[in-house]
Amino acid sequence: MVHLTIRVDFDGKEGFGPGKARLLELVAVKGSIRRAAAAMEMSYRQAWLLLAAVERTFGAPVITTATGGTKGGGAKLTELGEAVLARYRRMERNALQANATEISAFAKGAGQDLSRKSAPKRTRRRLSPGAGS
Amino acid sequence: MVHLTIRVDFDGKEGFGPGKARLLELVAVKGSIRRAAAAMEMSYRQAWLLLAAVERTFGAPVITTATGGTKGGGAKLTELGEAVLARYRRMERNALQANATEISAFAKGAGQDLSRKSAPKRTRRRLSPGAGS
Numbered sequence: 001m002v003h004l005t006i007r008v009d010f011d012g013k014e015g016f017g018p019g020k021a022r023l024l025e026l027v028a029v030k031g032s033i034r035r036a037a038a039a040m041e042m043s044y045r046q047a048w049l050l051l052a053a054v055e056r057t058f059g060a061p062v063i064t065t066a067t068g069g070t071k072g073g074g075a076k077l078t079e080l081g082e083a084v085l086a087r088y089r090r091m092e093r094n095a096l097q098a099n100a101t102e103i104s105a106f107a108k109g110a111g112q113d114l115s116r117k118s119a120p121k122r123t124r125r126r127l128s129p130g131a132g133s
Numbered sequence: 134m135v136h137l138t139i140r141v142d143f144d145g146k147e148g149f150g151p152g153k154a155r156l157l158e159l160v161a162v163k164g165s166i167r168r169a170a171a172a173m174e175m176s177y178r179q180a181w182l183l184l185a186a187v188e189r190t191f192g193a194p195v196i197t198t199a200t201g202g203t204k205g206g207g208a209k210l211t212e213l214g215e216a217v218l219a220r221y222r223r224m225e226r227n228a229l230q231a232n233a234t235e236i237s238a239f240a241k242g243a244g245q246d247l248s249r250k251s252a253p254k255r256t257r258r259r260l261s262p263g264a265g266s
């Protein structure tokens with residue numbers, strides 16, 4: 001498989017890319033910052049700092065935490081958090097669709113066969129015409 | 134300004150993103166790995182390792198070095214190197230074009246005003262409807 005990821009950078013603010021998107025997604029799915037952090041193999045503090053950065057970028061909270069405190073209670077995305085995530089995924093899909101042909105040629109050049117499961121026949125060191133067109 | 138960058142990841146190989154693209158570009162412009170590395174504030178070794186990684190990904194050299202040795206002589210992109218870079222930039226442009234509307238809304242949500250130079254009127258903490266649509 002070939003994956004295309006996007007990253008958006010704003011003037012004077014932190015960017016938004018696959019890591020923050022995945023974190024928001026995991027908070028939504030797991031209902032907890034701690035469990036989302038664990039799923040990404042990062043510390044609670046690291047996850048919290050990332051979410052705070054997203055909040056700074058978009059100017060309002062992207063998650064809400066239930067009673068029980070930030071650590072104990074559950075967490076879910078705010079409307080803004082959901083909108084940011086949805087927009088990011090849409091942009092990612094658009095980028096992929098707009099590059100269907102290019103990505104396939106890029107992957108071929110990198111020795112990735114998209115059409116079948118078997119290993120490509122060409123040897124690894126041969127200059128691949130796929131990337132040279 | 135809002136920037137969109139892309140990254141392509143291949144199964145079992147290292148990915149290709151803005152850093153490697155910039156490095157290839159700088160080698161082409163400066164005609165030297167050392168000067169390209171300096172322009173990116175990385176060590177010669179670091180640049181060399183990145184270029185070796187790109188070579189592994191695409192299965193053939195992406196730069197050639199002139200007589201005088203890897204360190205002393207000049208360097209330029211091979212045909213493959215040029216093709217990889219050109220394709221990457223094309224994919225980046227396609228991704229941007231496909232997301233013109235989305236990016237503008239995303240940027241608005243992040244308090245970035247694309248239409249004029251003056252500072253946006255809304256305050257920083259206010260929940261921005263721009264990102265919520």
